[in-house]
Amino acid sequence: MNIALLGFGTVGRGFYELLTERPLSLNICAVLARRPLEGLNCMVTSDFYKILNEADADIIVEAMGGLEPAHEYICAALRAKKHVVTANKQLMxxxxxxxxxxxxxxxxSLRCTAAAGGGIPWLSSLARAASVDAIxxxxxxxxxxxxxxxxxxxRRSMDYAAALSDAQRLGYAEADxxxxxxxxxxxxxxxxxxNIAYGVSISESDVPCFGIANITAEDMRFFEGNGLACRLIGHAERHFGTISAAVEPMLFGADAGEARVYECGNMMSLxxxxxxxxxxxxxxxxxxxxxxNVLADCRxxxxxxxxxxxxxFTRAQVDNSRAYQRYYIRKQGCAPVITAPLSVEQAHVMCRVEGFNGFMAAIAE
Amino acid sequence: MNIALLGFGTVGRGFYELLTERPLSLNICAVLARRPLEGLNCMVTSDFYKILNEADADIIVEAMGGLEPAHEYICAALRAKKHVVTANKQLMxxxxxxxxxxxxxxxxSLRCTAAAGGGIPWLSSLARAASVDAIxxxxxxxxxxxxxxxxxxxRRSMDYAAALSDAQRLGYAEADxxxxxxxxxxxxxxxxxxNIAYGVSISESDVPCFGIANITAEDMRFFEGNGLACRLIGHAERHFGTISAAVEPMLFGADAGEARVYECGNMMSLxxxxxxxxxxxxxxxxxxxxxxNVLADCRxxxxxxxxxxxxxFTRAQVDNSRAYQRYYIRKQGCAPVITAPLSVEQAHVMCRVEGFNGFMAAIAE
Structure with a gap:
C-alpha cells in the first residue's frame, strides 16, 4: 500500500524512519513538507492537493498537528476515499x-490509536473489548x-515549579x-x-477538568504520610445509561497500579x-x-x-451529578480536609464559593 | 458469520452465553456436545463431521481442550477452509x-488470543507490536x-500446602x-x-521450566525482609539472533509492577x-x-x-548459555545464597549435582 505522509516534524520524521527501516509492504509515495527535504526517495511538496491528485496514495498519515489545515486535508482525503491515520487528538x-x-x-478506514497513549495499543484494545463486552x-x-x-x-521531593522546570529542561514539557x-x-x-468505549460522542467542554498546578510540597508530604500517591487521572463511567466523566488529580493507595507509574509513564485501564x-x-x-503506533495502524x-x-455515534451529555467521590481539599493556610462523598461539581462549587486557591484531589476507591 | 462451537464445558458455555446475550452479527449454527443440550436454537450433535459437512459454519470455535480429538477436528476444519478460533494452548x-x-x-484465519492471558488482548497486541517493531x-x-x-x-503468611489447598477450595487450582x-x-x-514475537517456532521441551512447589515460608520471610516479591515468570529474549527462554520463579523489588500483581492476576510485558x-x-x-477474548477473535x-x-515460522533453537542472571539459592538446612550471574542451566546444574531439594529463583534486574 502507498502512504502519503503529511508533516515531517517529530512524529512525522519518526514515522518515516521506522517505515523505511523495515520491509513492511508499505511504501511512502509522498511527503507534505513546508521546506524541501534532502534524500527522500518520493514526491516531496508543500502542495497537499498535488499529493491528493497525483501521488496515488492509499493511506494518508496526518502528522502535522493542530486544527487547520490538518482538518481541511483529512476531510478532503476521506472524500477522495483515502484511508486516514492520525495521532492528532485535538483534531479528533x-x-x-x-x-x-x-x-x-x-x-x-480512520485510525488514531496513537492519539491516546502514544505507543500503547489502548484505543485498539479498548475497541476490541467494547465490541464484545459492556464497558x-x-x-x-x-x-x-x-x-x-x-x-x-x-520521589525527589521537588516543589511544583522545580519539577516543571526539570521536565522542561529534559524536553518532557513544552515552554507553555x-x-x-x-x-x-x-x-x-x-x-x-x-466515545469509543460507549459508542457515543461527547463534547470536550462538557468534561470538568482540573490540573496539578496548585499542588504544594506540603500536600505531597500529607499524601506520603498517609500512604497515598497523587496522579492526574481521566476517568469516565457509564451507570444506568448515564455517562460521568472528569479529569482531576486522584489519590491512590500504595497497592494500586497507578501509584507505581513513574516518570513519563502512562497507564490506561478499562x-x-x-x-x-x-x-x-x-x-x-x-x-x-x-x-x-501510527505505523501499526497503517499495517x-x-x-x-x-x-x-x-x-x-450517539450524541451524549456528560452528567456527573450522581458520581460521588470523597475529596482531599486543602485551602490556603488551613489544614487539609477529607470530604464526605461529593460529585465533582459539588466539590468544585464548594471550593469556588469560598475563594478557593488551594488544591483538591479525588480519592480513588 | 456462522459459528460452530466445539465443546460446551466452562469456556464453551461462557462463550455461548456471551454470544447470544448481545447482537453481534455473529450467529451460532451448531454445537458439538457429548450429551443432548436443552434450549439451544441450533444444531446440537456429538458428530463433528456432521457439523463440518452440514452446518455451513464460517468459523469453528474449539473449546474442547486437550489434544485429541481437538487436533483432528481443527485440522479438518482448516482443510475445509473454515476459520478457527481456539483457547487451547496445549494444542497450539x-x-x-x-x-x-x-x-x-x-x-x-487461525486465532488463539485467549490461549495466553485469558481475557487480556496480549497475543493480539504483541502481534501488532511485532509487525512494526523489533521485539x-x-x-x-x-x-x-x-x-x-x-x-x-x-500477604497472608500461609505455607505452600495451605495456599495450594486454599486455591483448590476456591476453584483456582485443579485437583492435580x-x-x-x-x-x-x-x-x-x-x-x-x-513464536509470535520473533516469527519463529520453538519447542516446549527446549525451554527450561521450574516451578514454585519447593518454596517454604522461610524463603518468603527472607524475600520480604529484603523487600523482594516472588513471582512465577515466563521470559524470553532475543539477543544478536539468539533466543533465550525459561520459566522460573523470579524475585522483584517492591517498585516493579510484577510485585503488585495479586491473587489470580496476570501481567504480560513486551x-x-x-x-x-x-x-x-x-x-x-x-x-x-x-x-x-475468544469472541473478540471471532469479531x-x-x-x-x-x-x-x-x-x-522459522524453526529456532533455544539457547540460554549466554543469558545470565543472579540466583537466590537455598539448600535444605543452609542459609540462602545469592549467586554471581549464572545461566539457567548453570544454576540448575549447580543445584542438581549437590543433591538439590531446596529452592531457587532468578533475581530480576
Missing part, C-alpha cells in the same frame, strides 16, 4: 462527528508530562505547559476513549462486565513510540481492518 | 507448525493459580495442580508468545526497540474473560482480520 476531538461521518460515507469504566494516567512532575515532587498540567491533553484522550479490569502500561509519548489497514473503531 | 504448542501451515495453505523481550506472570499461591504465601505450579502452563503461553516497554494486566483465566475475523498473527 474537535471534529469527531464530522470525521467519523465522512469515514462511513466514503467506506474507508463499565475507562480511566488512567494519560499524560506523561504531568506524571513526570508528580513523580518528581513525590498549560495543555499538559491543566489536564486539557488528558481530557482529549479521555473524550476519545469514552473495566468490563465480563472481562473485568484490564490495564495497559507504556510510553505515552515520544517520536518512536507514537510513530510505531492494520493494509491487513483489512476497516471503518472506525465503533459503528455507533 | 504441540502442533504449532502443522496448524499454522494448514492455515496458510488454506487461506483462512527485544517478552515476559510475564502468565499463570493465575501460581500467582494466587505466591500471593497467599506472601501440576501443570500450574510446575510451570508447564506458563511454558506453553511463553512458547506461543515467543520490550520493543522503538516502543519501549509495554505491560498488559488483567484476568488470566475464567469462563467469561476467556470466552470474551476480528468477521471484520476482515486474516491469516495467523505472524507470517514467519
Amino acid at each position: 476531538c474537535a471534529y469527531y462527528d464530522e470525521l467519523t461521518a465522512l469515514t462511513r460515507e466514503n467506506g474507508v 463499565i469504566s475507562v480511566s488512567g494516567i494519560m499524560n506523561g508530562t504531568s506524571n513526570y512532575i508528580l513523580d518528581a515532587m513525590s 505547559p498549560t495543555a499538559d498540567v491543566c489536564g486539557l491533553d488528558t481530557r482529549r484522550k479521555l473524550v476519545l476513549s469514552t 473495566c468490563a462486565a465480563h472481562m473485568g479490569r484490564q490495564s495497559f502500561l507504556g510510553a505515552g509519548a515520544g517520536a518512536y513510540p507514537t510513530g510505531s 492494520a489497514i493494509a491487513e483489512g481492518c476497516s471503518a472506525f473503531y465503533t459503528d455507533s | 504448542c504441540a502442533y504449532y507448525d502443522e496448524l499454522t501451515a494448514l492455515t496458510r495453505e488454506n487461506g483462512v 527485544i523481550s517478552v515476559s510475564g506472570i502468565m499463570n493465575g493459580t501460581s500467582n494466587y499461591i505466591l500471593d497467599a504465601m506472601s 495442580p501440576t501443570a500450574d505450579v510446575c510451570g508447564l502452563d506458563t511454558r506453553r503461553k511463553l512458547v506461543l508468545s515467543t 520490550c520493543a526497540a522503538h516502543m519501549g516497554r509495554q505491560s498488559f494486566l488483567g484476568a488470566g483465566a475464567g469462563a467469561y474473560p476467556t470466552g470474551s 476480528a475475523i468477521a471484520e476482515g482480520c486474516s491469516a495467523f498473527y505472524t507470517d514467519s
Whole structure:
C-alpha cells in the first residue's frame, strides 16, 4: 500500500524512519513538507492537493498537528476515499462527528490509536473489548508530562515549579505547559476513549477538568504520610445509561497500579462486565513510540481492518451529578480536609464559593 | 458469520452465553456436545463431521481442550477452509507448525488470543507490536493459580500446602495442580508468545521450566525482609539472533509492577526497540474473560482480520548459555545464597549435582 505522509516534524520524521527501516509492504509515495527535504526517495511538496491528485496514495498519515489545515486535508482525503491515520487528538476531538461521518460515507478506514497513549495499543484494545463486552469504566494516567512532575515532587521531593522546570529542561514539557498540567491533553484522550468505549460522542467542554498546578510540597508530604500517591487521572463511567466523566488529580493507595507509574509513564485501564479490569502500561509519548503506533495502524489497514473503531455515534451529555467521590481539599493556610462523598461539581462549587486557591484531589476507591 | 462451537464445558458455555446475550452479527449454527443440550436454537450433535459437512459454519470455535480429538477436528476444519478460533494452548504448542501451515495453505484465519492471558488482548497486541517493531523481550506472570499461591504465601503468611489447598477450595487450582505450579502452563503461553514475537517456532521441551512447589515460608520471610516479591515468570529474549527462554520463579523489588500483581492476576510485558516497554494486566483465566477474548477473535475475523498473527515460522533453537542472571539459592538446612550471574542451566546444574531439594529463583534486574 502507498502512504502519503503529511508533516515531517517529530512524529512525522519518526514515522518515516521506522517505515523505511523495515520491509513492511508499505511504501511512502509522498511527503507534505513546508521546506524541501534532502534524500527522500518520493514526491516531496508543500502542495497537499498535488499529493491528493497525483501521488496515488492509499493511506494518508496526518502528522502535522493542530486544527487547520490538518482538518481541511483529512476531510478532503476521506472524500477522495483515502484511508486516514492520525495521532492528532485535538483534531479528533474537535471534529469527531464530522470525521467519523465522512469515514462511513466514503467506506474507508480512520485510525488514531496513537492519539491516546502514544505507543500503547489502548484505543485498539479498548475497541476490541467494547465490541464484545459492556464497558463499565475507562480511566488512567494519560499524560506523561504531568506524571513526570508528580513523580518528581513525590520521589525527589521537588516543589511544583522545580519539577516543571526539570521536565522542561529534559524536553518532557513544552515552554507553555498549560495543555499538559491543566489536564486539557488528558481530557482529549479521555473524550476519545469514552466515545469509543460507549459508542457515543461527547463534547470536550462538557468534561470538568482540573490540573496539578496548585499542588504544594506540603500536600505531597500529607499524601506520603498517609500512604497515598497523587496522579492526574481521566476517568469516565457509564451507570444506568448515564455517562460521568472528569479529569482531576486522584489519590491512590500504595497497592494500586497507578501509584507505581513513574516518570513519563502512562497507564490506561478499562473495566468490563465480563472481562473485568484490564490495564495497559507504556510510553505515552515520544517520536518512536507514537510513530510505531501510527505505523501499526497503517499495517492494520493494509491487513483489512476497516471503518472506525465503533459503528455507533450517539450524541451524549456528560452528567456527573450522581458520581460521588470523597475529596482531599486543602485551602490556603488551613489544614487539609477529607470530604464526605461529593460529585465533582459539588466539590468544585464548594471550593469556588469560598475563594478557593488551594488544591483538591479525588480519592480513588 | 456462522459459528460452530466445539465443546460446551466452562469456556464453551461462557462463550455461548456471551454470544447470544448481545447482537453481534455473529450467529451460532451448531454445537458439538457429548450429551443432548436443552434450549439451544441450533444444531446440537456429538458428530463433528456432521457439523463440518452440514452446518455451513464460517468459523469453528474449539473449546474442547486437550489434544485429541481437538487436533483432528481443527485440522479438518482448516482443510475445509473454515476459520478457527481456539483457547487451547496445549494444542497450539504441540502442533504449532502443522496448524499454522494448514492455515496458510488454506487461506483462512487461525486465532488463539485467549490461549495466553485469558481475557487480556496480549497475543493480539504483541502481534501488532511485532509487525512494526523489533521485539527485544517478552515476559510475564502468565499463570493465575501460581500467582494466587505466591500471593497467599506472601500477604497472608500461609505455607505452600495451605495456599495450594486454599486455591483448590476456591476453584483456582485443579485437583492435580501440576501443570500450574510446575510451570508447564506458563511454558506453553511463553512458547506461543515467543513464536509470535520473533516469527519463529520453538519447542516446549527446549525451554527450561521450574516451578514454585519447593518454596517454604522461610524463603518468603527472607524475600520480604529484603523487600523482594516472588513471582512465577515466563521470559524470553532475543539477543544478536539468539533466543533465550525459561520459566522460573523470579524475585522483584517492591517498585516493579510484577510485585503488585495479586491473587489470580496476570501481567504480560513486551520490550520493543522503538516502543519501549509495554505491560498488559488483567484476568488470566475464567469462563467469561476467556470466552470474551475468544469472541473478540471471532469479531476480528468477521471484520476482515486474516491469516495467523505472524507470517514467519522459522524453526529456532533455544539457547540460554549466554543469558545470565543472579540466583537466590537455598539448600535444605543452609542459609540462602545469592549467586554471581549464572545461566539457567548453570544454576540448575549447580543445584542438581549437590543433591538439590531446596529452592531457587532468578533475581530480576
